[in-house]
Amino acid sequence: MGTAERKEREKLHRKEEIIDAAEKVFFDKGLAMATMDEIAERAELSKGTLYLYYKSKEDLYMAVICRGHQILLKMFQQAAATGEPTIKLLQNIGEAYFAFYKRHHDYFRMFSFSENSQLQSQVSEEMRMTCAESGQCIGGVVQAVIQQGKEDGTYRPEVSPLEMSFVLWAHCRGVMELIDHIKSVPSDGIKRACSEVDFDKLYRKSTAMLVYAMLTEEARKNFKLEL
Amino acid sequence: MGTAERKEREKLHRKEEIIDAAEKVFFDKGLAMATMDEIAERAELSKGTLYLYYKSKEDLYMAVICRGHQILLKMFQQAAATGEPTIKLLQNIGEAYFAFYKRHHDYFRMFSFSENSQLQSQVSEEMRMTCAESGQCIGGVVQAVIQQGKEDGTYRPEVSPLEMSFVLWAHCRGVMELIDHIKSVPSDGIKRACSEVDFDKLYRKSTAMLVYAMLTEEARKNFKLEL
DNA sequence: GTATTAACTGACTGACGGTCAGTCAGTCGT
DNA sequence: ACGACTGACTGACCGTCAGTCAGTTAATAC
Structure with a gap:
């Protein structure tokens, strides 16, 4: 039955x-x-x-976050599976993350909020684990692409894929959070000072700066870094 | 009287x-x-x-944040006023930020939490402005050091001090928040994978990667970038 | 047709942010 | 010295909300 x-x-x-x-x-x-x-x-x-x-309001909140993780994971996987050269793949992932920020703004904000340790302590052990896992899958995609690039001579041999996946992830997030904060806080002082700043370009530039530092001398020859 | x-x-x-x-x-x-x-x-x-x-719990929260801003501002000002070469000054500021994260961990967490736009909307206009101002002073110190380095030929002429101060600020914060998150969330899975990672070094390395990208060819000769 | 189980309900509880009528110590004018 | 006045301070009270649980309803098993 x-x-x-x-x-x-x-x-x-x-x-x-x-x-x-x-x-x-x-x-x-x-x-x-x-x-x-x-x-x-x-x-x-x-x-x-x-x-x-759901055990609590906070658990329910984290369940929504998990759904967001699934969306971002799919975007990262697609970005990393185009068959292009590894240097392009990492760029694709960066773009995917930025696209996620723009298209799924609400999820992005929830991600930021959920890093808060006070919130984490309210969440059940079980839900915290589930969410941590889905988050790690996303990092795994980045790590794999860096590993690949290291093997094919795009990135320096001393590059640690795990470490650099952390750095790129944290960097992109930090920059997007700052952009979001500047855009959402209606302080005239800051707005005026930033009227000239093209935030989309700034995100790309800053990420390229990190990637550039990871490249072998050989790969740098074909990489134009604009500031 | x-x-x-x-x-x-x-x-x-x-x-x-x-x-x-x-x-x-x-x-x-x-x-x-x-x-x-x-x-x-x-x-x-x-x-x-x-x-x-204080008008509300949230206003009081932001008042505490303002106090934290004053502490960080002083640390930045001291770091930038040693009379050393500009490339060292930026390094000092990076170190100062990391020292703040370690010594004033609670303030740092409050800073992270306060970026949340839902919180901001609960704060009175007045307090929001006060806090935004004290925050901008901190950014101003970074911006001034980059400007100085640009003038003395350490950083490339196409570097925008405002933009790069944003990027460095956001980057350092993003990396520290990630470190903090990994350390505070007691997930065995992540802990095991990171047992080899020296987070202090990782912070320094990642920041140096950004600085390296800003340097002129001349300055790069004297800058050893370790990954 | 009856017993059992599981899904669901909503009134209730305790806790907390915020308010406001009232108290009281200190100051001023005479 | 004394009454009038001011404003800092109080805490009982209100509305709201997360979370609970005794009880209802519907589906399934026998």
Whole structure:
């Protein structure tokens, strides 16, 4: 009898429906201003039911983050699987990350927010692990591309793929967060000073600076670094 | 009669005392878990009184951040005023930022948290401006050092001091936030993979990569970039 | 048709941010 | 010295919200 299997499927489906609802509310209000009552209403369930599927508001928040991770992972995988030379692949990944920031702005902001250790301590061990795993998959893609480039002589032999994947990841994030902050805080002082700055170009330039430092002398000859 | 002046002084002093108390609680609990009742108790005042001095919990949080900005600003100014060559000055600033992260870890975390736009929208216009200003002073120090290095031929003429100060700032922050996240999230999976990584060195290396890209050909001859 | 199980509900609880009518110490004018 | 006044301070109170749980409903098993 397939009753148990069907029940299992329905349960997973319900979990997804709750994330659908939670996502909208969190995007709109952020963690602090979102209420479980509103999420329940949007999901057409009672508040109590939400707690049958997720342990806490924070767990639900992290579940939405996991969905975001899946989206970003797919974008990274596509960017890394075009068959182009490795130096182009890393560029593609950088572009993919920037595209993610622009197209999935709300997820990006949730990512930033979730790094907060106070939040992490509110999340169940289980959910934290699930989320950490999906996050590591993303880093793995970057690491693999760097490894590949090291092997084919694009990057210096002393480059550590793990370390450089950390650095590139942290750098891109840091720059995008800064851009986001400057754009969203309506301080005239800063806005005026930055009126000349082309943030899209700045992101590309800054990432290229790091990549340039990783290149072998040979590869640098074919790489034009613009500042 | 100096009564009014004395009252004014006492009022400022009281504001500082409240920050003293708030700081301890926010360091310990973070914004969400901290309660105004606990801050009031620590400050030996009633909750109502806190609201005579600060408009909201979020405003008080930002007031603590401003204090942190002052500390970091002083560290940057000292790092930039040793009279050493400009390339060393930028290195000093990078070191100062890292020292701040290590010595004033709690402030650093609050800085990260405060970039969140949902928080910003809860803060009064006035406090937001005050805090943005103190933040811009810090960036100004970096910008001035880059400008100086550009003039003395250390950095390429096409380098934009404003842009590069953004990039360096965002980069260092991004890397430190990542380090902090890896260290604080007790995920065995990540910990094992990173057992070999020397994060202090990684920070220095990654920052040097950016600086290297900014150097003129001449300056690169005297700069050893280790990966 | 009845018993059992599982999904779901929503009223309730405790905690917390923020308010405001009222208290009281210190100051001023006479 | 004394009453009037000011403003710093208080804490009981309000509305809101995360999380709980006794009870209802619907589906399945026998």
